[in-house]
Amino acid sequence: MxxxxxxxxxxxxxxxxxxxxxxxxTSQHLAAQGGLDILKKGGNAIDAAxxxxxxxxxxxxxxxxxxxxxxxxxxxxxxxxxxxxSGPSPQTLSLETVLKMGxxxxxxxxxxxxxxxxxxxGWAALxxxxxxxxxxxxxxxxxxxxxxxxxxxxxxxxxxxxxxATYSEALRGPEFANWFATFAPKGRAPVAGEIWNxxxxxxxxxxxxxxxxxxxxxxxxxxxxxxxxxxxxGYLSKQDLENFSPQWVKPIKVRYRGYDVWEIPPNGQGxxxxxxxxxxxxxxxxxxxxxxxxxxxIEALKLAFADGKRYITDPEKMSVKIExxxxxxxxxxxxxxxxxxxSFPEAGKPTGSGTVYLAAADDSGNMVSYIQSNYMGxxxxxxxxxxxxxxxxxxxxxxxxxxxxxxxxxxxxxxxTIIPGFLTKDHGPIGSFGVMGGFMQPQxxxxxxxxxxxxxxxxxxxxxxxxWRWIGDRSIELEHSFPPHLAxxxxxxxHNVNMVLDPYxxxxxxIIWKDQKTGVLTGGTDSRTDGMxxxx
Numbered sequence: 001m002x003x004x005x006x007x008x009x010x011x012x013x014x015x016x017x018x019x020x021x022x023x024x025x026t027s028q029h030l031a032a033q034g035g036l037d038i039l040k041k042g043g044n045a046i047d048a049a050x051x052x053x054x055x056x057x058x059x060x061x062x063x064x065x066x067x068x069x070x071x072x073x074x075x076x077x078x079x080x081x082x083x084x085x086s087g088p089s090p091q092t093l094s095l096e097t098v099l100k101m102g103x104x105x106x107x108x109x110x111x112x113x114x115x116x117x118x119x120x121x122g123w124a125a126l127x128x129x130x131x132x133x134x135x136x137x138x139x140x141x142x143x144x145x146x147x148x149x150x151x152x153x154x155x156x157x158x159x160x161x162x163x164x165a166t167y168s169e170a171l172r173g174p175e176f177a178n179w180f181a182t183f184a185p186k187g188r189a190p191v192a193g194e195i196w197n198x199x200x201x202x203x204x205x206x207x208x209x210x211x212x213x214x215x216x217x218x219x220x221x222x223x224x225x226x227x228x229x230x231x232x233x234g235y236l237s238k239q240d241l242e243n244f245s246p247q248w249v250k251p252i253k254v255r256y257r258g259y260d261v262w263e264i265p266p267n268g269q270g271x272x273x274x275x276x277x278x279x280x281x282x283x284x285x286x287x288x289x290x291x292x293x294x295x296x297x298i299e300a301l302k303l304a305f306a307d308g309k310r311y312i313t314d315p316e317k318m319s320v321k322i323e324x325x326x327x328x329x330x331x332x333x334x335x336x337x338x339x340x341x342x343s344f345p346e347a348g349k350p351t352g353s354g355t356v357y358l359a360a361a362d363d364s365g366n367m368v369s370y371i372q373s374n375y376m377g378x379x380x381x382x383x384x385x386x387x388x389x390x391x392x393x394x395x396x397x398x399x400x401x402x403x404x405x406x407x408x409x410x411x412x413x414x415x416x417t418i419i420p421g422f423l424t425k426d427h428g429p430i431g432s433f434g435v436m437g438g439f440m441q442p443q444x445x446x447x448x449x450x451x452x453x454x455x456x457x458x459x460x461x462x463x464x465x466x467x468w469r470w471i472g473d474r475s476i477e478l479e480h481s482f483p484p485h486l487a488x489x490x491x492x493x494x495h496n497v498n499m500v501l502d503p504y505x506x507x508x509x510x511i512i513w514k515d516q517k518t519g520v521l522t523g524g525t526d527s528r529t530d531g532m533x534x535x536x
Contacts, residue, residue, distance in 0.1 A: 016460040017523045019535035024048050025510035025523045026358035027063075027436070027531035030150055031055035034141035035360055036534035038133070045366035046074060046130040047138050049358060050123045053372055054142035056356045057119075058201060059150060061183065062159040062377050063436070064356045066204055066216070067384075067391040070119040070372035071264045073251055073422040075429045076130055076365070080422060082264050083125060085246035087116025088314075088411045089395055090235035095408045099400060106396045106408065109170055109381040111234035113395035115414070116244045117216070119372045124213040125246045130366070139209040146205060146388070149197030153530035155504070157192035163377040164189035171381045175232040178383040179390070201388030217241045221387060228384050236391075240411075251422070254278045254326055257453050259430065262422040263445075265322060266312045270419035272442035275304035277449065278331035279338070288455040288465070291489040297450065298470055298495065299338040301443055302345035305470070308442075313406040314413040342474040342494035355418050355441075357434035359512040361521050367514065369420035369432035421445050423452070428516045435526075437507035440469055444507040452513075459511035459524030467506040479506050503528045 017023070022045070024035035035052035043051070049072070057065045069086040098112060106113055127135040152160065164184055171179065182198060183189070190196045207215040215221045218241070226238035253262045254274045261277055263270025279300040285293050311320050324330065337343065355373035373392070374380075380393035397415045398408040406415045417438050423430040433452075435444025444467065451462035466482040475496040478487050480503065491497045500506075508529040513522045523533035 014460055014527055016458045017533040019521050021536045022362045023512050023521045023523050023535040024360045025512055025525045025533040026052055027508050027529040028059045029532040031059045032532050032534035044132040045360040045362040045368050046126050047133050049360040049368040049370045050138040051141055052358045054139045058142050058146045060356055064372045064374050065390040067117040067389050068119040068372040068374050070122040071420050073369040073420045075367040080251050082249040082251040084249050085118035085122025086413050086416050087118040087244055088413045089115050090240050091410045093235040094410055106398050108396050113393035114236050114380050114391045115394045116240050120208050120213040120216050122246045135212050136209040139205050143202050143205045146198050146202035149195040151193050151195050152190050154192045155530045161189040176381050178385050179381050182383045198388040204387045224387055225384050256281050259453055260424045266315050267413045268416045268419045269308055269442055272304045272308040273445040276300045276446050279335045282335045285454050295493050303334050306345035312415045355436040357436045357510055359432035359510045361512050367429055367432050369422050371418045371420045371434055373418045431513040433511045435507040435509035440507040459522050463509045463524045463526050
C-alpha cells in the first residue's frame with residue numbers, strides 16, 4: 001500500500017513504525033512488550049495476541065479483565081477466521097424478572113447486567129487451533145505483572161481516577177466491597193507512577209494457564225463465582241459457565257474501493273461500519289478535509305447506526321439477513337437519503353428474508369486483530385472474592401422493550417460494541433485495525449479505513465487525524481484539533497456541533513499494515529492513549 005502522506009498536518013506525538021520480523025500494537029506499552037517477548041521466544045502472532053490480551057487484564061484493568069468478552073479476526077494460512085467469545089445472559093434472568101423490579105432500562109452495575117465472561121475461553125480456543133507454543137507460556141508475562149506489580153501510566157491513571165470517583169458514588173452495598181479492596185487498596189485510585197499489583201489476579205491467571213481456562217468454567221474459579229452470585233442474589237451460575245463455549249464464525253465484508261473490509265458478524269456492531277462504507281462507496285471524495293466529505297460520512301454513519309440499533313442482536317434472534325442489509329441495492333437505496341443538510345436517522349427495511357484492542361503480526365504471515373472489554377470501565381463493580389476477577393456488565397446493552405430485537409432473554413447474547421477489523425486486497429492481507437470506545441468503534445473504523453483507502457494516510461497519520469463522533473439525532477462532537485472553519489460549515493448544514501477538549505472519548509486505535517510485495521510491517525498506535533508499537 002502506498003502512503004501519500006507520512007504525517008497528518010496536525011500535532012501528533014508519534015510516527016509510523018516499520019519492522020519485518022514481528023509487531024504488536026496496543027494501548028499499554030508493557031502489554032505490547034509482553035506480546036513481543038512471546039514472538040522472540042518462538043511464538044507466532046496468535047500466541048503474542050493471547051499474551052498481550054492476558055497482560056492487558058492486569059495492565060489496563062480500567063478497560064478489561066478476566067471477566068471480559070472478546071472477539072478476534074485471525075489471518076493464517078491464506079484465510080481469515082473469526083472468533084466470537086462473547087457470553088450470554090444467565091438462564092435464570094428474564095425480561096419479566098427485571099421489569100417486575102421496577103427497572104425501565106437495564107442497570108449499569110450489580111448482578112443484573114452480568115453476563116458469562118468469554119475472553120479466557122477465547123484465549124484457549126485461539127491457542128488450541130492456531131498457537132505454536134504451550135498456552136501456559138503465553139500467560140507467564142501477565143502472571144508476573146499481576147504478582148510483582150507495575151507502575152501506572154498517565155492515561156491509565158486518569159481513567160482509574162475517573163472510575164474510582166464514579167464507583168464511589170454509584171456502588172452501594174456489601175457486594176461491591178471487594179472492588180474497592182482490589183482497585184483502591186489505599187482508599188483512593190493509584191496515581192501515575194505508583195505500583196499496583198493483585199496477587200489474587202495472578203493466582204486466577206495461573207489456574208487459567210494450567211487448565212486451559214477450564215478452571216473458570218468448570219473448576220475452582222467457577223465455584224467461587226457461583227458462590228459469590230448465590231450469596232448476593234445474583235443470576236450467573238456455574239451452569240451458565242459450564243454451558244459456554246466460544247464460537248468460530250465466518251467474517252463478513254464489503255468491497256470498498258477495491259479493498260475488502262472485514263468485520264465480525266452480529267452480535268457485534270461491525271455490521272454498522274460495513275453498512276456505512278457500502279453507502280459511501282457510491283460517492284467520490286477528492287479530499288479529506290472538506291465539508292462535503294465529513295457531512296456525507298456522518299450522514300451515512302447515522303443511517304447505518306439506525307439499522308444496527310434496530311436489527312443487531314444475538315444472530316440466532318435476528319429478523320433480517322446480513323446479506324440483505326449489505327446488498328448493493330440496499331446501499332443504493334439508503335444513499336439516496338443523504339441530502340445537503342443533517343437528518344434524523346431512521347432504520348430501513350431491506351428486502352429479502354470500555355475496551356482494549358491489539359494487533360499482532362509475525363514473519364510467517366500470521367496476523368491477528370483482537371479486542372476485549374468489560375464495558376463501562378471496570379464493568380459491573382463486582383469483583384469475585386479471592387480471585388481479582390472483575391465481572392463485566394455487557395448485559396446493560398439489552399433492551400427492556402418486549403418488541404425490541406435486542407430485548408433481554410435468558411441465555412441470549414446482547415448487541416456488542418467491541419469489534420476487531422481487518423483489511424485485505426486481491427485475496428491477500430493488508431492487516432489489522434481497531435478503534436476502542438463503545439459506540440465510537442464503528443465510527444472510528446469508518447474514519448480510519450477512509451483515511452487509509454481514500455486519503456492514503458499511513459497508519460499513524462490515519463489514527464492521529466482529528467475525529468468526529470455522532471452522538472444522536474443531529475448532534476455531533478468534534479475533537480479539539482478539528483479545523484474550526486469546517487466545524488462552522490457543518491453547523492450551517494444543520495448539525496448540532498460541540499467542540500470537545502478531552503480527546504479520550506474519540507476512541508483509541510491501533511493498526512498494523514503489511515506490504516504485500518516486501519512483507520514489511522507498518523504500525524501505528526493512538527496518541528490519545530499510553531500505548532506503543534513493539535517490534536523487531
